[in-house]
Amino acid sequence: MNNNNADITTDVSPHARCSSRYQILLVGLLSLNFGIVFFDRNALNFLMPFVQPDLGLSNTEIGLTASALSITWAISGLIFGAISDRSGRRKIFLVIATLIFSLCSFLTGLATSFLLLLGARLLMGIAEGPILPISQTVTAIEVSPKRRGVAMGVMQNFGSNLLGSFAAPVVLVAVATAFGWREAFFLAGVPGLLAAGLIWWLMREPGTASVPATVAERPAPRRPSIREMLAHRNMLICSLMAILLIGYLVVCWSFMPIYLTSVRGYSPQEMGWLMGVLGISAAVGSFVVSGISDRIGRKPVMIITPFMGLILTLGAMYFQGSAYILAILFFFGWSLNGIFPLFMAIVPSETVDPRYIATALGFVCGVGEVLGGGILPTVAGAAADLAGHAAPLWLMSVICVVAGFLAMGLKETAPVVLAxxxxAALA
Structure with a gap:
C-alpha cells in the first residue's frame, strides 16, 4: 500500500499527453454508457408494480431479484476489474460487457416465472459488474487531478441518474402502461448496443503510453492483500459506507415504487415522476457534491450528505401535502447519492497505488454490492412481509445515521485541500 496521497495524485494524472477535449469526450462517453447500465438495472424496480401481480411475486422474492443482481455484479466487478489491471486492456472489457448486459434486458422481458426472472438478473449482474470499476480507473488515469472530483461524479452519477433514475421510470412506466412490461424491457436493451459501438469507435486504450515515465519505469509493487487494503483507515471506512449506502440505494429502488403505489396511493404514472425526481437530484449532485468536495474536502461532504437522506424516507412516510412538495423533498433527500463517487472511487483512488486502482475500486464496489446490495434488499423484503411496507424505509433511515457517523473517521485526501x-504549515 502506498499511503502518500501527494505521490499518488501525481502518479495518476498523465494529463500533459491527454487533451482537455478528449477528457471531456471520454467522461461524457463513460457517463452515457454507465447511464444505460443503470437504465437496464433499474428497469425491473420501476416496472415491479406491473411485474409483481403478473408473476405473483412476494416481497421477499422482489428483494431476492435485487440481491441476485448485486451479488453477481460484485463478484464480476472484483474478478474482471483485477483482470483488466493485469492485462492493461480496458476498452475491450467495456465493449463486451455492454453488449452482454443489453442482451440480458431482452431475457428479462421473456421471463415467465420467478426463477427465470432471477436467472436473467443474475446474468445481467455478471455483465454489468466490470463496467463501473473499469470506467472509474480510466477516468482516474486520464483526467486532471484538479478536476477529478467533478469528472468522477459526472462519470458515475450524471448519466446513471439522468437515464437510470429519471428517464427510466418516466419512459418505462409509460411504455408498460401503453404496451406491457415485457415490451418495456425490450426497449431498455436497445441503447446499450449503440453505446458499445460508440466506445469502440471513440475511446482509446489507456495504456502505458498515457502514464508518466516516472511511473512506467517504476517496478510494479506487490499486489496488496485485502488485509493490507483495509489496514488503511480510509479504505475500511469507504468499504463500510459502500455496504450501507449501496444497500440504501437498492432498497429504495426495490421498495419505494411499491410503497408509493400500495401505501401512499399514487398512480403508477405519479410514482414514475416522483422516482424520476431522484434521477434529476443525483444528476445535479454529480456536479455539485463532487465539485464541492474538490474545494472544501472529501470528509465534510461525506459527513453531511448521509444525514440528508432522512429527508427522503421520512418525507415518503409522513408528508401528507402536495405531490409537488413531496417531489421537492425527494430532490433534497436524494442528494445523498452525490457522495457515491467519493466513497466508491475518488477517496480509494487517492489512497492506493495508481496501478491497482481498478482492484481497489472493484473491492469497495464488490463488498458494497454483496453485503449491502446483496443482503439488505432481501432483509428489507422479509421485514416488509412481516411488519408492513414501511419496514424497508425505516431500514434506510438507520443506514443514513450510521453512515454519517462513520464518515467522521475519514482522513482528508482532496489534493487542493492537502496543498x-x-x-499553511510552511508559512
Missing amino acids: RRSQ
Missing part, C-alpha cells in the same frame, strides 16, 4: 494545508 493548502502544506502551504
Whole structure:
C-alpha cells in the first residue's frame, strides 16, 4: 500500500499527453454508457408494480431479484476489474460487457416465472459488474487531478441518474402502461448496443503510453492483500459506507415504487415522476457534491450528505401535502447519492497505488454490492412481509445515521485541500 496521497495524485494524472477535449469526450462517453447500465438495472424496480401481480411475486422474492443482481455484479466487478489491471486492456472489457448486459434486458422481458426472472438478473449482474470499476480507473488515469472530483461524479452519477433514475421510470412506466412490461424491457436493451459501438469507435486504450515515465519505469509493487487494503483507515471506512449506502440505494429502488403505489396511493404514472425526481437530484449532485468536495474536502461532504437522506424516507412516510412538495423533498433527500463517487472511487483512488486502482475500486464496489446490495434488499423484503411496507424505509433511515457517523473517521485526501494545508504549515 502506498499511503502518500501527494505521490499518488501525481502518479495518476498523465494529463500533459491527454487533451482537455478528449477528457471531456471520454467522461461524457463513460457517463452515457454507465447511464444505460443503470437504465437496464433499474428497469425491473420501476416496472415491479406491473411485474409483481403478473408473476405473483412476494416481497421477499422482489428483494431476492435485487440481491441476485448485486451479488453477481460484485463478484464480476472484483474478478474482471483485477483482470483488466493485469492485462492493461480496458476498452475491450467495456465493449463486451455492454453488449452482454443489453442482451440480458431482452431475457428479462421473456421471463415467465420467478426463477427465470432471477436467472436473467443474475446474468445481467455478471455483465454489468466490470463496467463501473473499469470506467472509474480510466477516468482516474486520464483526467486532471484538479478536476477529478467533478469528472468522477459526472462519470458515475450524471448519466446513471439522468437515464437510470429519471428517464427510466418516466419512459418505462409509460411504455408498460401503453404496451406491457415485457415490451418495456425490450426497449431498455436497445441503447446499450449503440453505446458499445460508440466506445469502440471513440475511446482509446489507456495504456502505458498515457502514464508518466516516472511511473512506467517504476517496478510494479506487490499486489496488496485485502488485509493490507483495509489496514488503511480510509479504505475500511469507504468499504463500510459502500455496504450501507449501496444497500440504501437498492432498497429504495426495490421498495419505494411499491410503497408509493400500495401505501401512499399514487398512480403508477405519479410514482414514475416522483422516482424520476431522484434521477434529476443525483444528476445535479454529480456536479455539485463532487465539485464541492474538490474545494472544501472529501470528509465534510461525506459527513453531511448521509444525514440528508432522512429527508427522503421520512418525507415518503409522513408528508401528507402536495405531490409537488413531496417531489421537492425527494430532490433534497436524494442528494445523498452525490457522495457515491467519493466513497466508491475518488477517496480509494487517492489512497492506493495508481496501478491497482481498478482492484481497489472493484473491492469497495464488490463488498458494497454483496453485503449491502446483496443482503439488505432481501432483509428489507422479509421485514416488509412481516411488519408492513414501511419496514424497508425505516431500514434506510438507520443506514443514513450510521453512515454519517462513520464518515467522521475519514482522513482528508482532496489534493487542493492537502496543498493548502502544506502551504499553511510552511508559512
